[in-house]
Amino acid sequence: MSMIAAFYGGKSILITGATGFLGKVLIEKLCRTSPDLKVIYILVRPKAGHTLQQRVSQIINSKLFEKVREVCPNVHEKIRAISADLNQNDFAISKEDMQELLSCTNIIFHCAATVRFDDHLRHAVQLNVTATQQLLFMASQMPKLEAFIHISTAFSNCNLKHIDEVIYPCSVEPKKIIDSMEWWDDAIVDEIAPKLMGDWPNTYTYTKALGEMVVQQESGNLNIAIIRPSIVGATWQEPFPGWVDNLNGPNGMIVAAGRGFLRAIRASPLAVADLIPVDTVINLTLAVGWYTAVHRPKSTLIYHCTSGNLNPCNWGKMGCQVLSTFEKIPFEKAFRRPHADFTANTITVHYRNAVSHRAPAMIYDIYLWLTGRKPRMTKLMNRLLRTISMLEYFINRSWEWSTYNTEMLMSELSPEDQRIFNFDVRQLNWLEYIENYVLGVKKYLLKEDMAGIPEAKQHLRRLQNIYYLFNTVFFLIAWRLLIARSQIARNVWFFIRCIFA
Numbered sequence: 001m002s003m004i005a006a007f008y009g010g011k012s013i014l015i016t017g018a019t020g021f022l023g024k025v026l027i028e029k030l031c032r033t034s035p036d037l038k039v040i041y042i043l044v045r046p047k048a049g050h051t052l053q054q055r056v057s058q059i060i061n062s063k064l065f066e067k068v069r070e071v072c073p074n075v076h077e078k079i080r081a082i083s084a085d086l087n088q089n090d091f092a093i094s095k096e097d098m099q100e101l102l103s104c105t106n107i108i109f110h111c112a113a114t115v116r117f118d119d120h121l122r123h124a125v126q127l128n129v130t131a132t133q134q135l136l137f138m139a140s141q142m143p144k145l146e147a148f149i150h151i152s153t154a155f156s157n158c159n160l161k162h163i164d165e166v167i168y169p170c171s172v173e174p175k176k177i178i179d180s181m182e183w184w185d186d187a188i189v190d191e192i193a194p195k196l197m198g199d200w201p202n203t204y205t206y207t208k209a210l211g212e213m214v215v216q217q218e219s220g221n222l223n224i225a226i227i228r229p230s231i232v233g234a235t236w237q238e239p240f241p242g243w244v245d246n247l248n249g250p251n252g253m254i255v256a257a258g259r260g261f262l263r264a265i266r267a268s269p270l271a272v273a274d275l276i277p278v279d280t281v282i283n284l285t286l287a288v289g290w291y292t293a294v295h296r297p298k299s300t301l302i303y304h305c306t307s308g309n310l311n312p313c314n315w316g317k318m319g320c321q322v323l324s325t326f327e328k329i330p331f332e333k334a335f336r337r338p339h340a341d342f343t344a345n346t347i348t349v350h351y352r353n354a355v356s357h358r359a360p361a362m363i364y365d366i367y368l369w370l371t372g373r374k375p376r377m378t379k380l381m382n383r384l385l386r387t388i389s390m391l392e393y394f395i396n397r398s399w400e401w402s403t404y405n406t407e408m409l410m411s412e413l414s415p416e417d418q419r420i421f422n423f424d425v426r427q428l429n430w431l432e433y434i435e436n437y438v439l440g441v442k443k444y445l446l447k448e449d450m451a452g453i454p455e456a457k458q459h460l461r462r463l464q465n466i467y468y469l470f471n472t473v474f475f476l477i478a479w480r481l482l483i484a485r486s487q488i489a490r491n492v493w494f495f496i497r498c499i500f501a
């Protein structure tokens, strides 16, 4: 019998960020392994055109929840959506709902965050810091609360090279920043942001670091743990391999490379690609929830959920495997044949951006314009290059994360729990994982049918022929111009003709 699964039986669990990438996998695993849990409260904000119930139904009726629907047919009754906006005071939760949450909640998983790198500092502080503070305040009023699990990121201290499972202080107190945001206008925030952020590369990582400090400072008597995943990728094993549903992190790059838009990237091929499958993160999260509630460690424990020190893979190896998977299972409607150059040389990057990215986009736009259609490729390419410039920081450096707490927890689990809630990344076969990842991007993100593979291959062959034709015409024109202008070129040409005459 799994101790972890049994622990969640009969429990009332509160989840923020439940409609996000990690949140969905968390609910799925909880419902599948502990179908006898009492209720999962999810804080959901209404979205244009969708009621709360529609948002929940969309998730429950999705492919991800196929197995859950079998194991737990009454899953609809287990999930109770509560209208909430984490950007508002008291999260804009109604009095009745708040009363129920305060009196019933046993465990909190705080996943909600803005993960955008370019978010305005005010908004990132609001969601990643102030909302965390407010949730902790709520938690302090919950008599039945057994554990509060905060999801942070391994990159909250990406300004350091070696990172231990401890909370590192930021130079300015989060409380001061929260207070200042009340009276600073946007112009002041814009001016002061770079000074506050120092060597953090973006508002996301900076505010996640502040969020951790808030957790530490406001922990009071609560049983708290922090989980720091690195770059979260598609599922490895559960509920099935390769599931992914957004364009964040590597996903967008895989789409862009598979469709032939992205052909070169500034990346150190030998830098560690610290990817971690989303189901691994969720297994660790559930194990941490159990351990924190049952063993009540004296201090707040931080768990690194990373792969680099236990089973490293580098960007070069990852890129090669992604490309070789495209050979077997190409994406549909490719703009060009997939190709990948990882280079750390700035001049080469500028050259490749001009020749491999901007020039083909411009040529295609001219073609669209000539055929009476609206040019769009240059705009799309500029957006892609901007996205890449934001990710570059993470693919040109390596970090070392210690994983003592995570390894300690692994040793605390029964063999049964080690199997059901497996977060031992040493068992991960990267080549197999990446192949499933690319396949998952094709099936679940791009929603492409596997039956279309022969047509996609045919399309790539056509693109190859167009490429050869284009190069031949280009070479002939260049050669013709050269012959007209250079005596040496004429002599070479004469020599070649003599050979083949």
Ligand SMILES: CCCCCCCCCCCCCCCCCCCC(=O)SCCNC(=O)CCNC(=O)[C@H](O)C(C)(C)COP(=O)(O)OP(=O)(O)OC[C@H]1O[C@@H](n2cnc3c(N)ncnc32)[C@H](O)[C@@H]1OP(=O)(O)O
Binding pocket: 115, 116, 117, 118, 153, 154, 155, 230, 231, 232, 247, 248, 249, 250, 251, 252, 253, 254, 255, 256, 257, 262, 263, 264, 265, 318, 319, 322, 339, 340, 341, 342, 383, 386, 387, 390, 391, 394, 395
């Ligand atoms: C050369 C061959 C390569 C072979 C492939 C090998 C794989 C290598 C992969 C390397 C990737 C490395 C990734 C490192 C990431 C480190 C992450 C740190 C971990 C974390 O803790 S955080 C979680 C990760 N967070 C993110 O990834 C968020 C990043 N996104 C943003 O910050 C913003 O979206 C961004 C990039 C600033 C863009 O903003 P904006 O221009 O305002 O665009 P929108 O977000 O509004 O979206 C507009 C439009 O574009 C689509 N979109 C968004 N992102 C991507 C993307 N990455 N690729 C393609 N398209 C993207 C989006 O869906 C919108 O489409 P619409 O149709 O709705 O307009």
Ligand SMILES: NC(=O)C1=CN([C@@H]2O[C@H](COP(=O)(O)OP(=O)(O)OC[C@H]3O[C@@H](n4cnc5c(N)ncnc54)[C@H](OP(=O)(O)O)[C@@H]3O)[C@@H](O)[C@H]2O)C=CC1
Binding pocket: 016, 017, 018, 019, 020, 021, 022, 023, 043, 044, 045, 047, 084, 085, 086, 087, 110, 111, 112, 113, 114, 115, 127, 151, 152, 153, 154, 208, 228, 229, 230, 231, 232, 233, 246, 248, 249
């Ligand atoms: N994905 C990754 O690579 C990594 C993620 N993490 C961390 O994991 C956690 C989850 O990330 P992930 O699932 O990828 O993020 P997503 O962007 O997929 O999900 C974010 C979630 O937060 C919710 N949310 C955002 N703003 C509000 C608001 N104002 N009120 C209520 N809910 C809100 C979103 O709801 P809505 O659907 O309404 O937008 C969504 O459910 C975050 O804490 C992140 O920092 C850490 C490392 C890597």
